[in-house]
Each structure stands twice: as C-alpha cells, then as structure tokens.
Amino acid sequence: MGAEEQNRDQAEKLRSLVNIGNQPAEKPPVSRVITVTSGKGGVGKSNTAINLAIQFSKRGKKVIILDADLGLANIEVMFGTVPKHSLYDVIKNGMDIKDVITPGPLDIGFISGGSGIADMANLSRAELETIVNNLSKLDAMSDVVIIDTGAGISDTVMEFLLSSSEIVLVTTPEPASITDSYSLLKALCRNKHYHPGNSAIRFIGNKVKNEKEGKELFAKLNAVVKRYLEMDINYLGSVPFDNRLEKAVMQQKPVSIGDPEAKSTLAYEMLAASLLGDEVEVRHESRGITALFARMVRFGKRGE
Numbered sequence: 001m002g003a004e005e006q007n008r009d010q011a012e013k014l015r016s017l018v019n020i021g022n023q024p025a026e027k028p029p030v031s032r033v034i035t036v037t038s039g040k041g042g043v044g045k046s047n048t049a050i051n052l053a054i055q056f057s058k059r060g061k062k063v064i065i066l067d068a069d070l071g072l073a074n075i076e077v078m079f080g081t082v083p084k085h086s087l088y089d090v091i092k093n094g095m096d097i098k099d100v101i102t103p104g105p106l107d108i109g110f111i112s113g114g115s116g117i118a119d120m121a122n123l124s125r126a127e128l129e130t131i132v133n134n135l136s137k138l139d140a141m142s143d144v145v146i147i148d149t150g151a152g153i154s155d156t157v158m159e160f161l162l163s164s165s166e167i168v169l170v171t172t173p174e175p176a177s178i179t180d181s182y183s184l185l186k187a188l189c190r191n192k193h194y195h196p197g198n199s200a201i202r203f204i205g206n207k208v209k210n211e212k213e214g215k216e217l218f219a220k221l222n223a224v225v226k227r228y229l230e231m232d233i234n235y236l237g238s239v240p241f242d243n244r245l246e247k248a249v250m251q252q253k254p255v256s257i258g259d260p261e262a263k264s265t266l267a268y269e270m271l272a273a274s275l276l277g278d279e280v281e282v283r284h285e286s287r288g289i290t291a292l293f294a295r296m297v298r299f300g301k302r303g304e
Contacts, residue, residue, distance in 0.1 A: 030288030031064075031142045034275070035164035039180025041151040043172045044206040044239070046074035047249065049148040051265070052168075054256040055272030057106040061143040064101065064109040066289075068117050068160060069150040076112065079104045080252040086114030090134050091127050097134035098141070105257055109142070117156060132290060139288040152180070153187040162193050163295035166200050168236065172207045173217055182224055189229040196231055200278075204271065205238035214238025236274055239267040 036052070038045040046069070053063045066087075067075040076082055085100040101109040123131065138145065147164070149157045161167055161184075171181040185201075188194055203221065205214030218235045225233055242264035248255035256265045 030139050030291075031145045032166070033145045033147065033164060033289055033292050034166045034168060035147040035149060035160055036168045036170065037149045037157060037161060037184070038151045038170045038177075039153075039182070039184040040177055043151075043170050043174075043177050045151060045170045046078060046148050047245070047254075048168070048170050048204060048206065048239070048268075049146050050075060050078050050254050051256045051268040052272055052275070053108050053144075053146050054106055054254055055268050056144050056146075056276070057108050058256075059272065059276060061276075062107070062141065063144045063146065064111060064138065064142045065104070066111045066113055066145060066147045068113040068147050068156070075110060075148055076102075078249065078252060078254060079110060081110070083110065083112045086112035087117065087131075088114040091123065091131055094130070097137050105254065131293065135290040135293055139290055145289045153184050157184075158187060158191060159296045160292075161188050161199070162191060163292045164199055166202070168202050168204060169233065170204050170206050171217060171221065172205070173213060178217070178221055181221055185225055185229060185231065185233070189231045194231075201231065201233045202236035202275075203233050204236050207241040208238045210240060211238055237267065237271045239264050239271070 034052070036045055036049040049065060053065050056063045065075055069075075079102075081102055081104065083100070083102040085095060087100065089095040089100055090097055097111075101111055104110045147160060149160050151157075169181060169184070171177050203218050205217040208214040208217060214237065215235060217238075218233075222233055222235075225231060240263050242255070242262055244259050244262040245255045245264040248258045248262075251258060255262050256268055259265055
C-alpha cells in the first residue's frame with residue numbers, strides 16, 4: 001500500500017471511529033469550539049483567548065483552553081502555571097484527558113497540546129481510538145473549548161482553521177499585522193479543503209485607539225478580502241490599547257481578573273457577550289472538539 005493510500009485509510013478509520021455524518025439515537029453533548037488565530041505573533045492572540053475564556057466563565061460557562069501553539073507557551077505563562085502533562089501523554093502514555101487538564105483561574109481548564117498536536121497526522125489505529133475516546137469526554141466536560149493556535153500559516157494552523165466552525169482573527173493596526181492577516185485568509189481560502197460557509201470568521205481589532213479605529217481597521221482588511229477572496233469575515237469588536245493590560249501581563253495575571261475596571265477588560269466583556277449572543281445561531285453547527293480533530297486528521301494528509 002502506497003503512502004497516499006495509507007493516508008486515506010487512516011482518515012477513513014478515524015471517520016468511522018467518530019461516526020461522522022451519522023445521527024446517533026441519542027445525540028451526545030458537544031462543546032462549542034472557538035479557534036483564536038492571527039497572521040503574526042505579538043498581536044495579543046493568547047491574551048484574547050485567555051480573557052474571552054474568563055469572561056465566558058464569569059457568565060457560567062465551563063471553559064477549557066487548548067494551547068495549540070507549538071512554538072510558544074503563552075497561555076501557561078499568563079496563567080502563571082506550568083502543566084505537568086500534555087495531549088502527548090494522552091496519545092502516547094495512556095493518560096486520561098482529565099488528568100492532563102491543568103486548573104486555571106475561575107475553574108478554567110488548560111490543556112497543553114505539546115507535540116501531540118504535531119503527531120495527529122501519524123497516529124496508529126489504537127492511538128486514534130485513544131484520542132477519540134478521550135476527546136469525547138472533553139466534549140461532555142465543557143460548554144466552550146477555546147483553541148489558541150500558533151501564529152501564521154503553518155500546516156498545523158491551517159488544519160485547525162479548516163476544521164473549525166468558528167474562527168476569531170486578531171489583528172492590530174500595525175501594517176505588518178494587516179498584511180499577515182490577509183495572507184492567512186488567502187492561504188485558508190485557497191486551500192483545496194476550504195469551503196465558504198463552513199466557518200464563521202470574526203475579526204477583532206486589538207490595541208486600537210478606539211472603536212472607530214477598530215472598525216476602520218476591519219474595513220481596510222475586508223475591502224481587500226471582498227475584492228480578491230471568496231470568503232466573508234465579520235466585525236466582532238475591538239480592544240483598545242491599555243497600559244493596565246500590559247501591566248497585568250507583566251504580573252502574569254489576566255487583566256479580566258486582576259483589573260476588572262480596565263478599559264480592555266470592559267472590551268473583552270463586550271466581545272464575550274457578542275459571541276454568546278451568537279450561541280443559538282451557531283449551536284446547530286457545532287460538532288464539538290472530537291469532530292474537529294477528526295477533520296484535522298483528514299485535512300492533515302499532505303498528499304491527499
């Protein structure tokens with residue numbers, strides 16, 4: 001059997017394991033999965049993921065953050081904690097998913113993806129069964145899973161975006177950030193697995209002077225997207241530049257906890273409220289974290 005046939009066979013095995021496309025007699029619980037991404041590093045992507053998680057938790061949601069940034073450990077730094085285990089331990093060492101969740105503030109769970117994310121495209125059938133069984137537990141344990149991807153257009157980032165029904169794109173007024181956000185959207189749009197309408201893409205303008213600048217920033221990017229790409233992006237809101245947020249980062253304490261009256265905290269409150277306002281609309285599209293990883297394995301086959 002050639003490499004391409006092996007890839008197709010493995011993708012089919014995982015599809016059968018998670019029963020994609022079949023309606024079970026009793027629909028299992030699924031979490032809402034929101035993937036936070038950016039075209040370049042340093043724009044506040046991880047800060048956005050953490051503070052949205054905190055605002056969801058304040059509204060009574062059970063939240064788990066999956067740190068899928070293979071290059072950096074921003075989430076654990078901002079939480080002031082170092083996880084003992086990662087998703088790799090679930091796949092390779094037989095650990096239960098519950099035992100690799102590091103507790104964070106406000107009962108937010110945190111999972112380090114580690115090298116387990118990179119290994120997703122090369123799992124044996126036994127390892128596929130292990131990860132599917134464990135991720136189904138994660139669906140039942142959380143209302144919202146927030147995935148913090150790496151920055152840029154690596155294969156792994158693209159696989160997450162292709163597999164996600166909800167994407168939040170964080171961009172700053174810096175010209176390089178706008179250019180790189182467009183490059184990310186172009187790479188996504190021109191991927192052979194991308195289909196318009198499969199993902200809701202929402203834009204957050206970060207480190208802006210005010211809401212007006214945030215909307216102008218969106219308008220700049222959206223004008224180019226509408227002209228050259230077959231995709232829609234929507235304005236979610238903006239977060240102003242805030243010295244109090246920068247201070248909170250230095251103290252390794254999320255601003256939404258350490259400084260509830262900061263203007264950035266108030267902005268994250270509004271963003272979370274907007275996302276939760278969309279919950280009824282997107283709930284029927286959500287297929288949970290298990291199905292997301294199933295699609296990742298399928299799309300991750302480089303030659304397929």
